[in-house]
Structures are given as C-alpha cells and as structure tokens.
Amino acid sequence: MKLLTVNVGQPKIVEYTDTPGGATGIDKQPAEGAVRVSDPGPKGQGAGGVAGDTVCDLRHHGGTDQAVYAFAREDLDFWERELGRPLDNGAFGENLTTSGLDVNGAKIGERWRIGDELVLEVTSSRIPCRTFASWLSEKGWVKRFTQQSAPGAYLRVVEPGEIRAGDSIEIVHRPDHEVTVEMAFRAETTQRTLLPRVLAAGDTLHPELLRTAREYVAKQRA
Secondary structure, three states: OEEEEEEEEOOEEOOOOOOOOOEEOOOEEEOOOOEEEOOOOOOOOOOOOEOOOOOOOOOOOOOHHHOEEEEEHHHHHHHHHHHOOOOOOOOOOOOEEEEOOOOOOOEOOOEEEEOOOEEEEEEEEOOOOHHHHHHHOOOOHHHHHHHHOOOOEEEEEEEOEEEOOOOEEEEEEOOOOOOEHHHHHHHHOOOHHHHHHHHHHHHHOOHHHHHHHHHHHHHHHO
16 A cells, blocks of 8 residues: 655636635645645644645635545546546545555544654545536536545544655554445435444544534434
8 A cells, every 4th residue: 555646736716616716726736755744723724734735715625624635546547437538646636646545445533654654544535516526527527426435535634744655555543333434425425324323433533524423313313
C-alpha cells in the first residue's frame, strides 16, 4: 500500500459553483517534494489539512473532520474505463491518491500511518456536489457516482507530519465494528435505514453524520 501523489489546488473563479466569491480549489495537481499535513482547526475557521492546498467553500469542506480527502487510483482507473477518458491523479479533487489500499472498505475510525510521521483517522465519505459534477462535465454525474458507492474517504489528522509521493501506507488501527466508508456513504444517500448501524462507530464518526444518525433513530423510536 502506498501513496502515489499528494495533490493540492489553488483557487480558480468559475461559473458553476455557489461558493462565496465563486472560487473552487477542486482542480488539484500533484505536489513536488515533501508536503506538511496538520489539523486545520474547526470547520468554517480552518481550511484543509494539506499545506499548499486551498479550500474555498468552508461551509461544506475543510476543518478537523475533513482535513484530508483520499481516493484510490484503482477507482480512478474504473472511472477512466467508464467515461472513456484519462483521469490524472487529483482529478476527483482528492488530496491523496493511493494504490493498493481499500479506501472504501476502510472502517470509520481506522488509522493510517503514511511515511514516518503522519497518522490519519477515517471519519466519513465524500458526498458528490454540484461543483464536482460541473468540474467533470459529465451528465448525471452525481447519480452515477452515488450509485457506484465508491466515494473515497475523509480523514482527520491524529499526528501531523510530512509526506511525499511514494511513501508507504500502513493500517495501524482497525476497529472491530462493521461501519465502512461505503456503508456510511450508503447510509447518508441511498439507504437511510443503515443509519442506526453506523452509530456503532461512535465518536469516530464525522460529527454531522453522527448527529444525522442519532436524529434518525430518535424519530424512528417516536
């Protein structure tokens, strides 16, 4: 399991986003050399956790629980075949493009060590949005991406550190519950009946998903 590239993006003004100021940082390109990754602080105040990367929409992205976004090269390869066009590392706006790692099968609360220092913890899945769809210019993209249920993972920073392309990835902790990134994604999107089951991940869940699941359970009991 290894890190293929660390990808960062600079703000660009576009017509297809409702971000204040009309800017997006979804166009991410592989960085050269070592890149520092650290906790960016609370959502809405901090940005992303990867140095040199810009998070423009602080309403929905960035912050401690979405400090880093990872996507597997294997899933990019799948979409290359489906879409019939090349997709470079970073094409889905991911900070980390991985190889040999089951990102969607990762459990919420699972921890990865990348390189010698950095430790990340899986918190949730990526939910596709209008900006993502417009960036790819694919008709019905949100629906297609959702149906595939291979969304990639958001992670928080447990131990900061520098990483670079080619670093090894090691799973240093894997919880004993059943809640994977894929399950969490389905629970938020197409299978809301899964929400009670994601509570097994406890406080390692992204706070917004944790709140959604608790509210769902409360309504069912009522």
